[in-house]
Amino acid sequence: MAWVFSRLHAVNGMKLPDLFSQNNLCTWFCTVVNLCLNAEKNEDSKMRMIPIQAESPPLRSLQVQGQTYRYHVMIKPTGAQCNLDCSYCFYLHKQDMLQQPKVPRMSESMLELHIKQYIEAQTGNEVVFSWQGGEPTLMGLEFFQRVVELQKKYAKPHQRIENDLQTNGTLLDEDWCAFLKQHDFLVGLSIDGPAELHDIHRYNKGGKPTHAKVMQAAALLRQYQVPFNALCVVNRDNAKRPLEVYRFIRDQVQPRMIQLIPGMESAQFQQTAPGHWNPQDLPKLGSSAAQPGSSDSVVTDWSIAADDWGIFLSTVWKEWLQQDFGQVFIDQFENMVSMMFGYGAQKCVSGQICGKSLAVEHNGDLFSCDHFVYPEYKLGNIHEIHQGDLVFSERQKKFAYAKSKSLPEYCQKCPYLQFCWGDCPKDRFLKTPDGEAGLHYLCSGLKRFFHTALLSKNEIAKRI
DSSP states (O other), rough: OOHHHTTTTTOOOOOOTTTTOOOOOOOEEEEEEEEOOOOOOGGGGGGOOOOOOOOOOOOOOOTTTTTTTTOOEETTTTOOOOSSSOOOOTTTTTHHHHOSSSSSOOOHHHHHHHHHHHHOOOOSSEEEEEEEEEGGGGHHHHHHHHHHHHHHOOOOTTEEEEEEEESTTTTOHHHHHHHHTTTTTTEEOOOOOOOOHHHHBBBBTSSOOHHHHHHHHHOOOOHOOEEEEEEEHHHOOOGGGGGHHHHHIIIIISSEEEEEEEOOOBBTTTTSSSTTOGGGGGTTTTTOOOOOOOOOOOOOTTOOOOOHHHHHHHHHHHHHIITTTTHHHHHHHHHHHHHHTTTSSSSSGSSOOSSSSEEEOOEEEESSOOOOOOOOOEEEEETTTTTHHHHHHHHHHHHHHHOOOOOOOOTOOTGGGGGGSSOOOOOOOOOOTOEEHHHHETTHHHHHHHHHHTTTTHHHHOOO
């Protein structure tokens, strides 16, 4: 099973006293739906300096000797700003919702505060920094050079510092790639298949396609031997052509790993925080309102249909198992193999509890999860309260355990519960056939994939 874990940029081994106790959760490469940003180099784009105290707010939670405290944070140094205008981006609207400035930028003082606190609050042997957005490369190369300097300044003797960077790739050049190689950054490159599929949704502010620039970025990353993963958002359009998408990424992009992300959002996602829907308005599984494209649909038009997600994964799984097993690494599949052989979930969405992967905005606001960056899920600001105390707080603990404790009876009795645990709570906007709220939108597709994968268990066992 070594190959299952060797390709994952992992955050694991989390044993936290009185909080997520004894659970090995969130071992996953930090992927999130890729979001994109923009870099205007003018006077207005200068970072608003946030003064910090001479000393960081005191950390109070590390009290039990011998315990390991670990967590993971998605860092948004440019907020929601992007140089692209992808039609399905779930983060672009955050700029208005969170009342961000026109050109949000993380100040150097806030950067240092975060790095100091992030390292200080973790006692494991590895600390992973994930730079996302928006488009983090809009911060410029000098910002990340400073990142490396500050990490060296605050690193504990026993800790290994790692970095990953999720990007649309359009701003990468030779200087960027040389830096990323020199400092061992892992890159996540967003691409949705061949040009005619990618360019349907991924375009710039002028509406022009971006596929050619992304492929140029992939070539540069390979040239400089920068390890990179390809993040593919499987939406309503490319979902219909699973093998074409898979083969293109495998053969033409040639990433270290392929990350398959189901593209779907509640139709109300720009106004309503996850979990705050009116239960009476949620459609039942199998109804027309539970499908994209209908006038009363609960999801956006570009969202993937649940059954299409199951067909997509199952189709690619069969080719992967037959031709590419042990050679091509796909996050969804490695996660499934790990679970079916009792090694636990390698992705947070499949774990029994969540809450160990948070998001920090450019101004220091800390949120319970990258997909819960709404005012209702703001834990506080790291300038006022040490982020370690926010992460290990009772409020975040309650958020974490709500994933499994809030499952409808339909899920609790499901034969696939151990592979799913209701999946991500942000997408539980359906009713069960019995009318109980809290069913995941992709339920039917997930079941189809689990069934397909489990039929291969004996075959996989022989190979490993």
